Amino acid sequence: MRLSVLDLIPVRSDQTTGDALAATRSLARTADELGYHRYWVAEHHNMPAVAATNPPVLIAMLAAATERIRVGSGGMMLPNHAPLVVAEQFALLEAAFPDRVDLGIGRAPGTDPVTSYALRHGAGGVAESEAAVRNFPAYVDNVIAMMSPGGIGLDVNGRVHPLAATPKASSVPPVWLLGSSDYSARLAAARGLPYVFAHHFSGNGTDQALALYRDGFQPSEHLTAPETFLTVNVAVAETNQEADALALPQLQAMVSLRTGGTLQAQRLVEDAEANPVADAHRPLVEAMRRRWLIGTPASVAERLHALAGKFGVDEVMVHPVAGARTGTARDTSPARENTLRLLAKGLG
DSSP: OEEEEEEOOBOBTTOOHHHHHHHHHHHHHHHHHHTOSEEEEOOOOSOTTBOOOOHHHHHHHHHHHOSSOEEEESOEEGGGSOHHHHHHHHHHHHHHSTTOEEEEEESSOSSOHHHHHHHTTTTTHHHHHHHHHHTHHHHHHHHHHHHSTTOEEEEETTEEEEEOSSTTOSOOOOEEEEESSHHHHHHHHHHTOOEEEOTTTTOSSHHHHHHHHHHHOOOOSSOSSOOOOEEEEEEEOSSHHHHHHHHHHHHHHHHHHHHTOOOOSBOOHHHHHHSOOOGGGHHHHHHHHHHSEEEOHHHHHHHHHHHHHHHTOSEEEEEEOOOOOTTOOTTOOHHHHHHHHHHHHHHO
16 A cells, blocks of 8 residues: 655644744655655645645755655645646746656635635735636646646737746646545546545545546546545554544644634643543544544554555555644654654554
């Protein structure tokens, strides 16, 4: 089974943004050394516990810090950006790190309405963002065409103007469509593009989305057969008790997000243990805990194989959700690194 990594770049209560970035560089190097296949970073905005705000900047940083692992976006939220800007950024990344860059594209804003407005300020604000969601299929096509070596012809006032993302591309990063509903599954199938369902986020609808994608897939110049993988939240430790403790800060953060609670920097394990969620939210915690893979290397490896078999994939992208204990060096995330090491060992 091929293993990959998804990173939201969590910011703990004892960290600065710089500390979190240093920890992520170390995590990416660990994944590279262990033979993980991809390392993708998300796009989220205005969240106290997430430093993954700008995938292209992060991809450049991580690709420069590693040797062979593929680095990409999981994903670029296209309604937040002009297609040409995305095409230019990833054309340059591909030129700098050929055959190591993936462009994952999503349709959600990845933020709240106020921040969404700020992202599009001067370009129509909320109305423009809503139009970008409606025009998502065309924007995807534009990004792909602009990154191609020949670029596109842009018709303006009756005249066709040549437009290319970079002067002389020799390779193009593969474009993946990402989603948590059936919309992107259908679009990826129609366009003949690889597709990933956000199983780690919701855990619901994965079967249906993958079936829609596979059944409706149309071969293209990009891909001759469906290509997908599974994403899952993972915390691995030497004992089940320690794995449960390490997963607790992220579980509590997701409860706050799902229930409209106050968002804050990720708690340390001891703070999470001292501040349990309200009894009314315990069922939500338990439901998430059942979907996440939390435990020892052997137990998590067994469940990972079972999930891969259930969904018919030979690649799994793990989101390491293990937190940190008091006294952990601020620029490190040893429990996340250990999750990757123990998982690779358990599967080996």
